[in-house]
Amino acid sequence: MRILLSNDDGYFAPGIEHLARALSEIADITVVAPERDRSGASNSLTLDRPLSLKRAASGFYYVNGTPTDCVHLAVTGMLDELPDMVVSGINHGANMGDDTIYSGTVAAATEGYLLGVPSIAVSLCSKTGENFATAARVVRELVERLQRQAVREPVLLNVNVPDVPYEQLRGTVATRLGKRHKAEPGAGCRRGHRFLCGAQPAGIGHTVTDRPDAQRPVVASARLVDRMNAAVSGIGMTSQRTRTRMIERLRDKGIRDEMVLAAIAAVPRHIFVEEALASRAYEDTALPLGFSQTISQPFIVARMIEALRAGRELGKTLEIGAGCGYQAAVLAQLTPQVFAVERIEPLAEKARQNLKTMGQHNVRVIYADGHLGLPGEAPFDTIIVAAAGSRVPPLLLQQLAPGGRMILPLGSGEQYLSLIERRAEGYIESRMDGVRFVPLLPGVE
Numbered sequence: 001m002r003i004l005l006s007n008d009d010g011y012f013a014p015g016i017e018h019l020a021r022a023l024s025e026i027a028d029i030t031v032v033a034p035e036r037d038r039s040g041a042s043n044s045l046t047l048d049r050p051l052s053l054k055r056a057a058s059g060f061y062y063v064n065g066t067p068t069d070c071v072h073l074a075v076t077g078m079l080d081e082l083p084d085m086v087v088s089g090i091n092h093g094a095n096m097g098d099d100t101i102y103s104g105t106v107a108a109a110t111e112g113y114l115l116g117v118p119s120i121a122v123s124l125c126s127k128t129g130e131n132f133a134t135a136a137r138v139v140r141e142l143v144e145r146l147q148r149q150a151v152r153e154p155v156l157l158n159v160n161v162p163d164v165p166y167e168q169l170r171g172t173v174a175t176r177l178g179k180r181h182k183a184e185p186g187a188g189c190r191r192g193h194r195f196l197c198g199a200q201p202a203g204i205g206h207t208v209t210d211r212p213d214a215q216r217p218v219v220a221s222a223r224l225v226d227r228m229n230a231a232v233s234g235i236g237m238t239s240q241r242t243r244t245r246m247i248e249r250l251r252d253k254g255i256r257d258e259m260v261l262a263a264i265a266a267v268p269r270h271i272f273v274e275e276a277l278a279s280r281a282y283e284d285t286a287l288p289l290g291f292s293q294t295i296s297q298p299f300i301v302a303r304m305i306e307a308l309r310a311g312r313e314l315g316k317t318l319e320i321g322a323g324c325g326y327q328a329a330v331l332a333q334l335t336p337q338v339f340a341v342e343r344i345e346p347l348a349e350k351a352r353q354n355l356k357t358m359g360q361h362n363v364r365v366i367y368a369d370g371h372l373g374l375p376g377e378a379p380f381d382t383i384i385v386a387a388a389g390s391r392v393p394p395l396l397l398q399q400l401a402p403g404g405r406m407i408l409p410l411g412s413g414e415q416y417l418s419l420i421e422r423r424a425e426g427y428i429e430s431r432m433d434g435v436r437f438v439p440l441l442p443g444v445e
């Protein structure tokens with residue numbers, strides 16, 4: 001494994017030395033950092049003068065530019081191969097809330113992420129900087145966990161570690177890096193604690209606690225929060241191996257979209273099935289939900305979402321037939337806004353509970369007849385129907401945005417998947433695999 005290290009405090013800073021020492025035990029490291037302190041440099045590239053890359057006696061390289069320059073030069077000009085990871089830090093002082101906009105430490109990691117490399121920014125939350133070794137160890141463990149993950153798409157993590165001895169850490173808080181949905185509470189914003197809930201600028205920025213007494217590293221992830229949760233705190237790790245096997249099976253069956261596989265890997269399916277069936281949660285089969293309904297088979301979920309994505313973002317998404325919320329949870333890993341409609345009230349309630357248990361706050365479950373769509377929220381970029389009707393509900397067609405895609409099973413006896421695209425010239429339908437879904441029924445129960 002090859003790791004590129006950078007920072008914004010300069011190549012001679014104690015933080016980067018600690019990081020280099022800790023990570024050189026598990027990876028080949030290359031350090032490319034600014035020649036002097038460039039804190040607060042943000043994501044800036046130097047374009048008005050030539051940059052020089054020099055090597056110090058320590059073996060570390062240094063550049064007369066910004067942290068972004070360092071990562072950019074290293075990845076695009078200096079290294080023979082793309083690194084497996086970029087790690088930036090250890091910054092002397094926290095980088096939370098608005099700090100992430102200005103921080104050179106976060107910028108170096110962001111540059112790695114933009115260049116397609118999984119990247120981590122790490123900061124020690126103090127001005128005295130006594131426990132760099134704690135932060136270095138947290139990052140090393142995180143790198144090792146990420147290495148073990150089945151999915152490989154780039155992630156951007158911003159990790160803030162309290163300045164305490166490692167033994168005093170008490171778990172991890174994972175939050176989302178990026179624009180927060182208004183329905184989502186700020187992570188850890190509890191009464192009685194001082195916290196930073198900065199205005200949410202578009203793009204980067206996250207809401208986390210800023211509690212000097214907190215003894216938990218705060219990890220903000222650009223996407224797939226739950227997977228990161230599992231990655232950093234060990235939650236759900238018991239089932240991680242079985243989940244990984246399920247992903248391998250989906251890959252064998254022909255699912256190619258790594259983002260879809262990552263999303264499925266991120267969802268703890270055992271939460272969504274009856275306790276008695278939990279041991280079978282990671283088999284690639286449909287399982288009973290109660291009320292004569294079934295939780296969808298992961299392969300079909302993957303197949304449908306892969307067809308819907310095909311080279312674009314899902315955007316605002318409507319699911320008809322939420323059941324227990326499993327597929328909605330998978331969709332919610334891939335897009336910020338999911339509306340899921342269910343006609344059986346106890347199931348809708350169950351879906352809400354399951355999503356809450358999972359900590360998934362960007363899905364709204366609505367108890368209604370899906371034939372009507374959700375006119376108040378339309379248009380949708382993506383519509384996915386999890387129950388089979390004999391024809392396409394006309395209101396759903398109307399609620400599909402221009403350029404949007406809808407997928408649904410059609411047929412009363414033999415069923416097949418139908419993919420519909422709304423283009424300027426009209427609706428284009430393509431017929432896909434044969435399938436078996438529960439029926440799309442009228443009205444509500």
Ligand code: SAH
Nearest residue numbers: 295296321323326327343370386387440441
């Ligand atoms: N998406 C679910 C699959 C549930 S099975 C999952 O991830 O497991 C299909 C669901 O569609 C059932 O819960 C059923 O009650 C619901 N359904 C059927 N007809 C519907 C309609 N007209 N409107 C909303 N939901 C409907």
